[in-house]
Amino acid sequence: MTLNNFEEYEDPILYDQENETYMPEIPFLLKWAFKKQGFIIDLACGTGRVTIPLAENGHRLIGVDIHKGMLDEARKKSGQLDLQIEWIEQDCTKLNLNAKSNLIYSVGNSFQHFLTNEAQDELLSSVNNHLEMGGVFIFGTRFPSVEELLQPPTEEYWKTYTDRETQHTVDVFTISEYDSLDQIQHYTTIRKYKNQDGNLIDEKSTNIRLRYVFPKEMERLLNAQGFEILHLYKDWKETPVTNDSYEMIYVCKKIR
Amino acid sequence: MTLNNFEEYEDPILYDQENETYMPEIPFLLKWAFKKQGFIIDLACGTGRVTIPLAENGHRLIGVDIHKGMLDEARKKSGQLDLQIEWIEQDCTKLNLNAKSNLIYSVGNSFQHFLTNEAQDELLSSVNNHLEMGGVFIFGTRFPSVEELLQPPTEEYWKTYTDRETQHTVDVFTISEYDSLDQIQHYTTIRKYKNQDGNLIDEKSTNIRLRYVFPKEMERLLNAQGFEILHLYKDWKETPVTNDSYEMIYVCKKIR
Numbered sequence: 001m002t003l004n005n006f007e008e009y010e011d012p013i014l015y016d017q018e019n020e021t022y023m024p025e026i027p028f029l030l031k032w033a034f035k036k037q038g039f040i041i042d043l044a045c046g047t048g049r050v051t052i053p054l055a056e057n058g059h060r061l062i063g064v065d066i067h068k069g070m071l072d073e074a075r076k077k078s079g080q081l082d083l084q085i086e087w088i089e090q091d092c093t094k095l096n097l098n099a100k101s102n103l104i105y106s107v108g109n110s111f112q113h114f115l116t117n118e119a120q121d122e123l124l125s126s127v128n129n130h131l132e133m134g135g136v137f138i139f140g141t142r143f144p145s146v147e148e149l150l151q152p153p154t155e156e157y158w159k160t161y162t163d164r165e166t167q168h169t170v171d172v173f174t175i176s177e178y179d180s181l182d183q184i185q186h187y188t189t190i191r192k193y194k195n196q197d198g199n200l201i202d203e204k205s206t207n208i209r210l211r212y213v214f215p216k217e218m219e220r221l222l223n224a225q226g227f228e229i230l231h232l233y234k235d236w237k238e239t240p241v242t243n244d245s246y247e248m249i250y251v252c253k254k255i256r
Numbered sequence: 257m258t259l260n261n262f263e264e265y266e267d268p269i270l271y272d273q274e275n276e277t278y279m280p281e282i283p284f285l286l287k288w289a290f291k292k293q294g295f296i297i298d299l300a301c302g303t304g305r306v307t308i309p310l311a312e313n314g315h316r317l318i319g320v321d322i323h324k325g326m327l328d329e330a331r332k333k334s335g336q337l338d339l340q341i342e343w344i345e346q347d348c349t350k351l352n353l354n355a356k357s358n359l360i361y362s363v364g365n366s367f368q369h370f371l372t373n374e375a376q377d378e379l380l381s382s383v384n385n386h387l388e389m390g391g392v393f394i395f396g397t398r399f400p401s402v403e404e405l406l407q408p409p410t411e412e413y414w415k416t417y418t419d420r421e422t423q424h425t426v427d428v429f430t431i432s433e434y435d436s437l438d439q440i441q442h443y444t445t446i447r448k449y450k451n452q453d454g455n456l457i458d459e460k461s462t463n464i465r466l467r468y469v470f471p472k473e474m475e476r477l478l479n480a481q482g483f484e485i486l487h488l489y490k491d492w493k494e495t496p497v498t499n500d501s502y503e504m505i506y507v508c509k510k511i512r
Contacts, residue, residue: 117472145436150402180401180499183472216373216439217473224480243436 005113006066007206008189012047012073017164018172019049025107025140026053028236032136032251033059036102041130043092044110048074048085055083062086064095093122097130104131105138109247112141112210115184117221120213124225131254137227138252143234143245144183144212151176155190168201169194185210215241215248227252261369262322263462264445268303268329273420274428275305281363281396282309284492288392288507289315292358297386299348300366304330304341311339318342320351349378353386360387361394365503368397368466371440373477376469380481387510393483394508399490399501400439400468407432411446424457425450441466471497471504483508 009015033040033054042051045063047070055061055078063085065071071087078085090096092106093114104127114120127137142148151174158172175188186209193202213221215232222229229252231238234245241248265271289296289310298307301319303326311317311334319341321327327343334341346352348362349370360383370376383393398404407430414428431444442465449458469477471488478485485508487494490501497504 117475143436146402146406146434150406178402180399181471181497183470214439214470214473215437217470217476219373220473220476220480224476241437 005115005209008208009046009067009070012070015070016047016073018161023050023053024236025050028238029054029105029138030057032103032138036136038102041101041104043104043106044113045074046070046108048077050107051085052078052081052083055085056081062088062097064088064090064092066091093119093126095126095130100130100132102132102135107140109140109142111139112212115209115211120221121225124221128226128254133254135254136251138250140247140249141213143248144214145244149178149185149212153177167196183212185212218250222252226254226256228255261371261465264464265302265323265326268326271326272303272329274417279306279309280492281306284494285310285361285394286313288359288394292392294358297357297360299360299362300369301330302326302364304333306363307341308334308337308339311341312337318344318353320344320346320348322347349375349382351382351386356386356388358388358391363396365397367395368468371465371467376477377481380477384482384510389510391510392507394506396503396505397469399504400470401500405434405441405468409433423452439468441468474506478508482510482512484511
């Protein structure tokens, strides 16, 4: 995997500001963590948004990410909290930890960063290699509903937040274009910075590509890589998946 | 495979009336037929819409279908033309012909009748078993574009034709509902029969389910079953597939 799809993560502090309060996965992952003994691997852990709360709940965590900037921020935060988390800079498709776990997870739809069939296979093969037999891999990915794929190719308002340092208001917009052949949504995120008088003072745009996998395709992929799907939910509250879900949460077990 | 998705084929004469003039596949298949020696297998051949023209061009054909009514009509037509076509009633997922071919094809989007991953695997395994190494399997399937999947759940006009026997005008409408989880479009076809005064005198409705496969999913499926994709076209004129195609025509070679 090459480092060419990470513009969204170049500013870890910005990433945290925009995302850190969102963590619906914690109760769900804690439930699985208590079922499974030993250390837990958080793949594509980023700044530790979910790794850190799990460690604060008494679990041993290894956080793996390919992005040094995000890991540095994670390390800084866990150090301030005096938490023993091992942060490892590795490509998740070429994972080499010299250890096996009973629980590996990857949240924040990071699965969609693995853009090709080959990258997906390598990721799942890496995960399989680091799971004990019967061990569980948990991950989420956006549900490729018609509505999800049909997002407008024109600027669409997403959200607004206040920048902590400058106190500027930031309006965030997205533009998307879906390629049905490679099953990839090409997103542009545009941040418009306004001062306290409401005047536009800066504008930045970043790009990201997200691969979509359809439900029957995911069954093929997971089966081929030695996994059995234990559960498929539409959210982290364990609601069964439906035809109009926004996300698919897979809990799968290594069976070979 | 159970015989529960064939309401559209209960009237082979009606089927021919509505479909027989449509045959864009012939020049394309003839080109491949001339490249490959020996007999050709037409899977899900129906009433012989494509089988018969290929035999008329001097090729040896075996037509296989699960539907006796359609095959009876095919046999009748080829008998009248004095063509030597072998018509065989078999389930394509459990093909047992005791012979190997260099060219197998399946047209009319019949691939979409294989509704589950398991049925698709069985079909392709059957095809593989009946192909010589290096032999070619050609098939088409509707492109799962957002527009294709988003067809209206209300009655939509499709086409009009005149019934040969009664001279009644038949207006054909469709209703469709797509299930994103099983990747199946549920179609209802409604035929409204009008007399020469334009008054509605009868109405019939039939149901059919069609499974969609996404491009990257198809790569997985074909690779897993021992095929290499030689070509992917958007039509039978060999136009390369694009992001807004209506159909995907696969030419694939048995490589193991």
